[in-house]
Amino acid sequence: MASFFSTIGRLLGLAQDEPSRPGWSIPSYEDVCQARASLKALNLPTELVLQILDYAHYWPQYEYVSNFRQPKVAAAQGGRPSHATLCADMDALNNTTVEEVLRYGETCKIKSVEFNIASLDQAWTSENTHGTFNTSSWLEVSILRKMDHTTTAATGPHLSHMRFSDPCDYHQTVSSQGWSLIKRPQSAKQGPQDGEGDFAWYLQGNRVAVGLDEYRIVWSVEGQEGNEGAGSGEGFLNELTEGDRILVWARAKVSCLFYDGIL
Template identity: 60%
Template sequence: MSSFDWLRSQVQPVGPFSPSYNDVCRVRAILKRLRLPTELVLEILEHAQYWPTREFKSDPSHPIVATARNGRPSAATLCLDAGVFNNPIVNPIRASGERYKIKDIMFDIVSHDQGWTSEGTQGSFSTSSWLEVSILRNETNSSTRLPGPRLVNEWISSPQDFHRNMVGRGWFLAQRPAQALQGPQDGEGDFAWYLQGNRVVDRETYRVIWSENESEGNMGAGSGEGFLQEVKEGDRIIVWARAKVCAFDLILLCLQRA
C-alpha cells in the first residue's frame, strides 16, 4: 500500500485530533519520499502545528479559591500541577533519543473576582486577583512528584513563600527574567510569571497562549516572556490562583495544554 493510500484508508477522528509521536514520524517519512529537503519537511510540520499535545486539567467540580483576609495581605492557592515531561506523550520521544521541547502552551481559564468593588473599577483589569505560573524544579533534575499537600496549603501567601519552604527539601522555583511583566506581583520576588488578571467583579473565560517568540491573549493577559525558554527536562509547571487586599479568585476550570 502506498503512503497516500494509507492516509486515505485511515478512519477520520471525531473531534480535535492530536497526533502521536508515531504519527509524526510516519508523516515525516511520507514527505521525505516526495524528495523534499529536510528543512522544508520540518517547516511544513511546524506550520501545520503537527506535533503531540497533552492536556492537564483541574477538577471543575471543585472550585479553587484564593482569599486574602484575616490580616493576610496576599494568598496563593495551587490551581494546577502539571508534570509536562513525565507523561505518555513524551515517553516514546524520549525513548527514541530525539531531542524534544515544548512548542507552545495554552491556558483555558474560567475565573472571577470577588463580585463587588467600592473603588469604581468594575469591568477593568485594575484587579487584586489574578493567575500566575511557576516552574518547579528538583535539584536532581529528575521527574518526581510534587511534594506532599501539607506544603501546598491555604497558608501560602505567594510563590516566594512556597519557594522558601522548598529550599532545603530538594525543590526550588525557577526565576523569571527581570524584564517579564509583573503586574500585581511586584515586590514578591521573581518566582512566577503573570498569566491573567481577573476583570473586576465579572466572571470571564480566558485563553492565553505562550510560544517561544510570541504570545496570544485577552486584555489583562501576561506575555510569558522567557517562560518556555526556561522550562527544562524534569520540571513541573504550577498554576497559582492569587489574591491581595481582601479579594478572592474563584477558578472553575483551569486547563493547560503543552
C-alpha cells in the first residue's frame, strides 16, 4: 500500500524552490523581451544573448497544481498484477503563458519540467528493502497526443472513472478515440516497469516502509535533478509538441492512495 500526497508540474522553465519568493523572480514574456532587448543594446550577438538568458533560467513559466477533494484509490485487485490511477492531466503547450508568447510570433519550446511531490509507501515490508527505493509503488508520467491533426480538442478523453492495469491498458482504450500515448525510449525504463509497453516515464519511487517524504524532480535540457529514486526523464522533453497532454499516474503493485495537495 502507498499514498501519493501532491503532484505539481511546472512547465516552460525551472520552477522556484520556495513558493514564497517574490513575483519578480518569475519573469513574464514581456520581462524576457525587455531583458533580451537590454542585452542586444550592448551589441552582443543574438546567440550569446540567448545563451545568457538560458544560463539565468530567465524563462516564462506555467504552473499546474493538483486539486483532488477526495483520495484517488488504486488497488491491485481482481487478479490484476498492478493498477494505475490517473492523478493529473495537464495541457503542455496550450495555456495562457504559451498563448501570450504565440501572439507575438514566437516559437515555444519547453526547456524544463519540474515536479514537486510528497509521497509515502506502506509502513511495513517483509523483505530486506526497508528505507531503499527498491519499491513497488511509484509515480510515472505519460504524454497523450491527439493523432487526428485535422481537429483539436480542449481536453483529453474523460476516462477518470475507469480502472486501468497500467498506461498500456489506457493506451489501448483511448486509441479508438483518436488518442495515443507516446512511447518512451526503452533505455529510460526504471524500477518495476517491465512488460508494460513503454508508455510512461518513471518519475519517482517511494522509499520502502518509510513515512511521508517530499521530492523535487526536474527534467530539463541541461539534465535531470532528483534523488536516487527519481526517473531520468530521458527523451521526455524532446517528445513534447503542441497539443500534447501530460498525464501523471500513481502506480502500485498493491493498494495505494492519492491525496489532494497544493504547494
